[in-house]
Amino acid sequence: MPEDFWVEVGDCCVNHFTLGKVLELETLDKSRIRVSLNTLIFMDESYHFMYNLNAYTPIYDRIFMASSTQIKALMQSHIDKDDDRFLSVALQVAAHEARNGHDKLAQELKLLVEKAKKNSAKNLPVSIASSVKDSSGLLTTSHPTLRFSDLIVNPAVKERLERLVREQKHLITLKNHGLSPRRKLLLAGKPGTGKTFTASVLAGELNFPLFEVRLDAVITKYLGESSAKLRQIFDTIREVRGVYFFDEFDALGSHRGSNNDVGEARRILNSFLQMIEQDSSNSVIVCATNHLEALDHALFRRFDDVIKYQLPSEDEIVQLFKSRLKPYVAKNFSWKKLPSMSEGLSNAEITLAANDAIKEMLIHDHNFITISMLQQAVEDRKSISQHFME
Structure with missing residues (x-):
């Protein structure tokens, strides 16, 4: 029996102890783990274990392992190629380890999950979306970093959006x-009231790529x-997780019985x-x-929520100007x-007016923007x- 060895672990590599008796393994930081016959143990590969040959003892109260539910969930998500679920279960394992005092392992698992999420959001969707765009020009892709703190809308609207994000997480x-979880939204309101901006905020909050449908x-x-x-x-929606934004939805969803309706338009709507x-x-x-x-x-019944956007209130007007x-x-x-x-101005128009005032100040070398x-x-x-309303 060797004096020391490395326990090799990962999503595909599990150490299977079959030593025939209870062993007490001592880690380098002197914590002890007792292992029984045929026990499956998940541990980070940086954990270096040593046999303590004089410490055989039939104690079972400190066997650490991922739960059977978590193991099955990891395997099922791997088989289904559901990376999001796999990473979510990995976070559950990290939380379990943290509760058991394995702070180093828990932190390393969390860092690995965060790294995987960033790589997934940064690389996979772009490559797939690019191929779709190149072949048909149907999608444009971006990676917004906006947050709810950047979104100035009615508090009731923001709460409904935050609820979707909570459920998604x-x-x-x-x-x-x-x-x-909620995942199908219909946003309605005048142009410039924040609908497109909302799609970017949702993508930023969820760390998803944003795909705009042309x-x-x-x-x-x-x-x-x-x-x-x-x-x-x-x-693509099924293959690549992201936020998919159908702007100016009226083109697909106009009344099927309207006078200018044609058979093809009806078929498009029915297909959608x-x-x-x-x-x-x-x-x-x-x-x-x-x-x-x-x-x-x-x-309407196809959506989890229908949210109406209004022109900004007095408080929201002030917030919009202050933000710029x-x-x-x-x-x-x-x-x-x-x-x-x-x-009477929309969110977008207020932002444009603020930008115009900033440019005027800079061009004429003023110290500050004045009310006038x-x-x-x-x-x-x-x-x-x-002019455009006439």
Whole structure:
């Protein structure tokens, strides 16, 4: 029997002790682990164990192992090629080890999981999405780093979005109880109220890639081609976990009975309804519309939540301006004057007005942005908005 050896462990390598009697193994940090016959033990490969030949004792109270449920979950997720579930179970194992005082092992497991998540989000989706884009131009890919702290919307709206993220982060727990997390959203509101920004925030919070679906590339005049392209998108949704954003959803979801309806448009909508209902992937699907009233009601029940976006309130107007202008205004700047002068502008228009004021200050070498400068920028934005409404 050798004096020492390395216990080699990983997702594919488990040490199987068959020594015929209870051994007491002593680690280099003097902690002891007693191992019985045929015990399977999961440990980090950096743990160096030594036989303590004089310490044979029939004590079983400190056998450390991953639970049978966790082992089965790891194997099943590996077989299913479900990397997200595999990593979630690995985190459960890390938490179990931390509770048992194995802080070093727990920390190393967590670091490995974080590394795997970053590599997955950074490399795999990009390669697959790029191939889809190159062949058909259906998707564009990005990796947002935005967080909820960057999103300025009604608190009730933010809470519903945060709920989706919480459920997504507890996907394994919910699935183990036969439940599914929220993952299909319909966002409705005027242009510029934060729908597209929301998709980026969700991707950032979940550390998922964001795939924007180009509906102009999906809808074609050739019979059956649009449905085939939709199928290609939903195949990617199933294969690559991410946030998939269908902007200006009206193109697919207009009333099936409207006067300008044609057979192909009806087939496209029916195909989409069928695909989104049958989709059981782990991806998040976000659809956005500027005209909720124009959508077919058959669409609504396919979504886990329908969220309406409004123009910003007075408090939100101030928050939007502060988020852009705070470094560029004097300490006594009168924020209270902004809501009245900016009434009717969307989130995006307020941000553009703030950017215009910053550029004006820099170009003319002013020390600070003044109320009059900002008012002029706001009026310019209102003028542009009014022009497009006429």
